[in-house]
Amino acid sequence: MMPALKVERAGPLVTVQDAGWRGTLATGLSAGGAADTRALAEIWALLGEPNTAVLEMAGMGGQFRALAPMRIAFSGAMMSATLDGAPMLWNAVHKVEAGQVLDIGAAHKGTYGYLGIGGGLKTPRFLGSSSTHRTAGLGQVVQAGDILAIGTDTQPDRIGLALPHRAQNNDLIQVVQTAHTALFSEELIDRFEKAMFLRGARGNRQGISLETDQNFSLEGGQSIPSETVIAGDIQVPGQGVLFALLADCQTTGGYPRIAAILPSELPKIAQANVGDAFQFKFMDREKAVAVELAERAARAALANKCRPILRDPAKMNDLLSYQLISGAIAST
Amino acid sequence: MTQTPPHPNPSITYVGVDGLLVRFGETVTEQNNQAALAFHRYVDGLDLQGVLESAPSLIAVYFRIDITECLAGVSAGIQAALDTQDWFALPSSKGRLWTIPCSFDGPQLAEAAELAGVTQTQAVDQITAARTRVLTLGFAPGQPYLGNLEEHWNIPRMSGIAPNVPAQALVIAVRQLIIFANAAPTGWRHIGQTAFRCFDQDRADPFAFKAGDHVRFRAVARAEIDALASDTFGGARLDESQ
Numbered sequence: 426m427m428p429a430l431k432v433e434r435a436g437p438l439v440t441v442q443d444a445g446w447r448g449t450l451a452t453g454l455s456a457g458g459a460a461d462t463r464a465l466a467e468i469w470a471l472l473g474e475p476n477t478a479v480l481e482m483a484g485m486g487g488q489f490r491a492l493a494p495m496r497i498a499f500s501g502a503m504m505s506a507t508l509d510g511a512p513m514l515w516n517a518v519h520k521v522e523a524g525q526v527l528d529i530g531a532a533h534k535g536t537y538g539y540l541g542i543g544g545g546l547k548t549p550r551f552l553g554s555s556s557t558h559r560t561a562g563l564g565q566v567v568q569a570g571d572i573l574a575i576g577t578d579t580q581p582d583r584i585g586l587a588l589p590h591r592a593q594n595n596d597l598i599q600v601v602q603t604a605h606t607a608l609f610s611e612e613l614i615d616r617f618e619k620a621m622f623l624r625g626a627r628g629n630r631q632g633i634s635l636e637t638d639q640n641f642s643l644e645g646g647q648s649i650p651s652e653t654v655i656a657g658d659i660q661v662p663g664q665g666v667l668f669a670l671l672a673d674c675q676t677t678g679g680y681p682r683i684a685a686i687l688p689s690e691l692p693k694i695a696q697a698n699v700g701d702a703f704q705f706k707f708m709d710r711e712k713a714v715a716v717e718l719a720e721r722a723a724r725a726a727l728a729n730k731c732r733p734i735l736r737d738p739a740k741m742n743d744l745l746s747y748q749l750i751s752g753a754i755a756s757t
Numbered sequence: 758m759t760q761t762p763p764h765p766n767p768s769i770t771y772v773g774v775d776g777l778l779v780r781f782g783e784t785v786t787e788q789n790n791q792a793a794l795a796f797h798r799y800v801d802g803l804d805l806q807g808v809l810e811s812a813p814s815l816i817a818v819y820f821r822i823d824i825t826e827c828l829a830g831v832s833a834g835i836q837a838a839l840d841t842q843d844w845f846a847l848p849s850s851k852g853r854l855w856t857i858p859c860s861f862d863g864p865q866l867a868e869a870a871e872l873a874g875v876t877q878t879q880a881v882d883q884i885t886a887a888r889t890r891v892l893t894l895g896f897a898p899g900q901p902y903l904g905n906l907e908e909h910w911n912i913p914r915m916s917g918i919a920p921n922v923p924a925q926a927l928v929i930a931v932r933q934l935i936i937f938a939n940a941a942p943t944g945w946r947h948i949g950q951t952a953f954r955c956f957d958q959d960r961a962d963p964f965a966f967k968a969g970d971h972v973r974f975r976a977v978a979r980a981e982i983d984a985l986a987s988d989t990f991g992g993a994r995l996d997e998s999q
Contacts, residue, residue: 450812450819451797452964453938453956454898551958561898562924562939563958603772648913648931650785651895651902653812653819657773662918662944677814677895677902679914679931685773713774714824 428493428575436485439567440557443478457558460695464501468541470727471498471518473580477545478555482538486529491521496543502535517587535696543578586731600684624697635667643681651679657686689720777820789816792844807831852969856994860979865946872912891970897938899956899964904933914944922947952991
């Protein structure tokens with residue numbers, strides 16, 4: 426039988442994602458791809474297989490049956506995961522036998538959890554990517570009953586590894602100047618940096634609303650010609666609420682953009698829960714380029730950061746506290 | 758005596774960490790748009806050092822650049838390309854002509870007509886009489902910004918965002934029309950319905966329009982649009998080289 430994963434049950438927004446598209450902006454297709462690019466890189470590192478397509482699970486996972494022996498890896502927003510009822514470690518790569526049932530629950534914190542499979546998912550591709558891009562009408566939301574084909578696993582023995590948890594400051598988001606930053610007054614930029622924004626209720630893979638009790642609207646901002654926009658841009662529509670654009674955003678927009686979030690900082694915004702608070706801080710462009718290059722190097726080195734799992738989580742009854750409090754899931 | 762030059766020099770702005778934007782003016786005029794499209798066609802054929810991707814919008818061209826390169830050098834390369842000619846002086850390009858059936862029964866036709874100071878009948882007559890051009894593709898795959906309509910159609914976008922207009926809807930704002938590629942929220946007013954698929958991943962050419970194509974609309978009854986649902990081009994006629 427062809428290696429495949431059967432979907433017994435799925436959360437409301439489970440989609441296939443990879444790194445998305447590059448070079449399609451002129452056609453109106455935005456980059457798309459995994460909302461949390463760092464988590465995607467972690468899956469690739471755990472599996473030892475870069476550029477494979479994975480499942481992105483928004484808020485809630487699902488129940489999956491392995492139709493063949495396979496490897497699975499988890500990253501992103503931590504979700505409760507069990508294999509035939511036994512708890513499994515997050516941020517780790519595991520072996521699964523044919524017939525075993527994987528159950529992934531709700532996210533404890535954050536939004537997007539990721540499930541990678543050795544060999545990667547083999548769903549239809551368009552212009553080189555198999556990412557689901559709902560605003561473009563590409564791909565489909567994964568449903569109960571789907572049978573997802575899997576490619577040939579090139580690293581079948583790479584199992585029992587975990588990535589250490591990465592501590593980071595989620596409340597402070599680094600931004601740089603962008604298309605319309607110069608149109609905003611110094612006073613307004615100063616207020617923008619001092620203001621506290623809450624992740625609003627409106628949000629999806631296209632972007633999320635940022636709520637504030639202040640008004641940052643730009644006079645005459647409604648007559649700006651539409652220009653190219655990209656993920657990370659922070660738009661200021663007329664009515665006060667700001668929008669941070671994410672992977673599946675439109676490619677052009679006519680709202681003034683006050684700042685652009687660094688690509689390496691975007692996972693923080695994508696993963697935020699409703700009500701999470703942030704502040705934005707401008708960074709020099711040169712420094713931002715250095716930050717991005719350092720992040721690229723760090724992602725490239727992730728595969729070497731995977732360490733053997735010290736204790737078998739299936740035999741631990743203090744799993745949750747072990748994961749959440751000690752954080753010491755892997756040897757160093 | 759000094760004379761104001763007819764066009765300001767195109768400006769180069771850094772946008773985000775890895776973007777450069779060349780703007781050909783501040784307002785969407787035929788000439789500014791033609792200049793942006795012509796410059797994009799030119800640079801698209803070059804292999805500019807450090808440029809990963811370029812995309813035109815209405816009156817600007819965006820460049821995604823390789824941040825491992827010297828940014829000043831990449832910017833200088835783009836400036837050198839800009840300096841090769843007067844992009845505003847080029848003759849209008851000839852494009853293909855699409856004639857697309859549309860039923861003008863959108864929920865905001867009355868409101869849009871009122872803002873433009875015309876009756877609904879006049880609105881439909883003016884929109885079907887106009888030969889618009891694809892100023893750029895954007896927002897969603899293959900989705901065209903069509904313009905420019907006459908000045909009285911310079912009606913603003915709504916300050917709020919409409920929750921959803923259906924796929925293939927015709928919407929209007931700021932002297933422009935858009936055929937929606939997919940159902941989406943928008944600040945533009947929904948005036949009609951076509952059956953034209955701007956983007957169809959199963960078609961030989963998934964993106965129907967090219968920037969510079971000409972487009973006009975033919976008013977038809979809703980029943981005709983409904984009957985065209987299985988036609989990927991929604992009953993449109995394409996005439997080459999108009």
